[in-house]
Amino acid sequence: MAVVAAGNHKGGVGKTAWVINVAAALAARGHRVLVVDLDPQANASRRLGRPFDPKHPTVSVSDVIREARAGGAADGIVPVAWEGLPSMRIDVLPSRFDLENRVYEAALLGSETRLAVALEGVAEAYDVTLIDLPPSLGHLVHLGLAAADFIVCPVEPEYDAVDGAVRLRDITENEKMLARLENPGLRFLAAFPSRVVKSKGGHQHHSASLGGLFGEGRVWPAIPTRSSISDAGDEAMPLAALGSRAAEIRALYDAHAERLWKGIA
Ligand SMILES: Nc1ncnc2c1ncn2[C@@H]1O[C@H](COP(=O)(O)OP(=O)(O)O)[C@@H](O)[C@H]1O
Numbered sequence: 001m002a003v004v005a006a007g008n009h010k011g012g013v014g015k016t017a018w019v020i021n022v023a024a025a026l027a028a029r030g031h032r033v034l035v036v037d038l039d040p041q042a043n044a045s046r047r048l049g050r051p052f053d054p055k056h057p058t059v060s061v062s063d064v065i066r067e068a069r070a071g072g073a074a075d076g077i078v079p080v081a082w083e084g085l086p087s088m089r090i091d092v093l094p095s096r097f098d099l100e101n102r103v104y105e106a107a108l109l110g111s112e113t114r115l116a117v118a119l120e121g122v123a124e125a126y127d128v129t130l131i132d133l134p135p136s137l138g139h140l141v142h143l144g145l146a147a148a149d150f151i152v153c154p155v156e157p158e159y160d161a162v163d164g165a166v167r168l169r170d171i172t173e174n175e176k177m178l179a180r181l182e183n184p185g186l187r188f189l190a191a192f193p194s195r196v197v198k199s200k201g202g203h204q205h206h207s208a209s210l211g212g213l214f215g216e217g218r219v220w221p222a223i224p225t226r227s228s229i230s231d232a233g234d235e236a237m238p239l240a241a242l243g244s245r246a247a248e249i250r251a252l253y254d255a256h257a258e259r260l261w262k263g264i265a
C-alpha cells in the first residue's frame with residue numbers, strides 16, 4: 001500500500017481530474033483505492049458523487065484533521081456514488097469548504113502531521129491512497145505531504161505550472177523541510193504534461209522541458225485536452241460511463257495506473 005499526493009502550486013492543471021480518473025483505472029485493475037480530498041473546493045468529492053449536503057452533514061476530512069485521532073479517518077470514509085463494479089473498489093474521504101479553517105490551527109504543535117495520524121491503520125486497508133492537494137504551498141499541502149509516500153505533479157505545459165511543479169519537487173529534495181514534516185521518505189514519483197493542446201507550440205516546448213527538470217524516467221505520458229474529461233467531471237460520472245468516446249483517454253489513465261503501480265512497488 002502507498003499514499004500518493006497529486007499536487008501543483010498552480011490551480012486548474014488537472015490535479016483533480018488525474019486523481020479521480022487514475023482511481024478509476026486502478027480500480028478497473030482490481031485495486032482498492034482511497035481518495036482523500038484535501039481541497040476546500042471539494043471538487044473531487046463532487047465529481048465522485050459525494051458533494052457536501054448541508055441537510056445531511058457527514059464527517060469530512062476537515063473534521064478528522066481537527067480531531068487528529070489515530071485511525072480517525074475511518075469515521076469520514078464513504079463509498080463513491082459512481083455505479084459499476086470497479087467503482088465499488090473506490091472510497092472517498094470527502095472535503096468541505098470549512099477545511100479552510102484548519103489553516104488557522106497551523107501554529108499548534110504537531111499540526112502538520114494531523115492527517116497522517118488520522119490515516120494511521122486506515123490507509124493500510126487500501127492498495128493505493130490518492131490525496132488531491134489544493135493549489136497552494138501552505139498548511140493544507142503540508143498536511144498532505146506529511147501523510148504521503150510519493151508526489152505526482154500534473155503540469156499544464158505553460159511556464160507557471162512548470163514552476164509550480166518544480167516548487168513541490170524542491171520540497172522533496174529539502175531534508176530540513178522533510179524533517180519538519182516528519183516524513184523523510186517522501187519521494188517525487190513523476191510529472192506529466194496535462195491538458196495538452198497539440199496545436200499550441202508553447203505546449204510542445206514546455207512538455208519537452210519536463211525530462212530535463214524531473215528526469216526522463218519520471219515523465220509519464222501526456223494527457224491531452226479532451227471534452228470527455230470535463231464532461232464526465234461535470235456530470236459526476238466515471239469516464240467509463242461515456243463509452244467508446246472516452247476509450248482513448250481511459251487507455252492513457254490506465255497507462256498512468258500501471259506506471260504508478262510499478263513506481264510504488
Ligand atoms: N485533460 C483535460 N481535458 C479537458 N478538460 C480537463 C482536462 N483536465 C482537466 N480538465 C478540466 O479542467 C478543469 C480544471 O481541472 P481540475 O482537474 O479541476 O484541475 P485542478 O485540480 O488542478 O485545479 C476542470 O473543469 C476539469 O474537468
Ligand SMILES: [Mg+2]
Pocket residue numbers: 015016017039043132133134
Ligand atoms: Mg483540484
